[in-house]
Amino acid sequence: MQHMMKVLKxxxxxxxxxxxxxxxxxxxxIKVSSLNKSVTEQVExxxxxxxxxxxSASVQKQLKNVEDRIQASQENLEKRTEQFESQVASLQSQLQTMTQTMQTMLPxxxxKLQK
Structure with a gap:
């Protein structure tokens, strides 16, 4: 009986x-599953x-390209402005020369017309 009780216990x-x-x-x-979820989130x-x-690298590259194009456009605009100013100065000089010539020749x- 005691043996049975011991076996039961x-x-x-x-x-x-x-x-x-x-x-x-x-x-x-549950801990491993939670850890796995955490690792998955970290990998994501x-x-x-x-x-x-x-x-970000692509945007930086595109931004650099845009900045380079703006710089080139500004340099081109400066060159064209200088050329335009030079042409205006040349035309003003020619006009002044023509005006002086006309002022000299008009009298x-x-x-001659009055004679």
Missing amino acids: DTQNFKRNDLVYAESVESEV NIYLLEIDQDI LILE
Whole structure:
């Protein structure tokens, strides 16, 4: 009888131990699952960060190209402005020369017309 009680008690202890072990395993599975989710999120964040860095590098490159084109356009505009100013100065000089010539010749023409 005592033997039966001992076997029954041992069986109950085994069942309790199995239940505690099962709860422990379940707890570890939950921890591993949570850790796996966290690692997955971190990997996704790293992937998104790499994409962001690629996009940022592309945008920086495009911005540099735009800045270079603006610089080239400004230099071209400066050259054209200088050429225009030079042409205006040349035309003003020619106009002044023509005006002086006309002022010199006009009295002579009038004099000849009056004769």
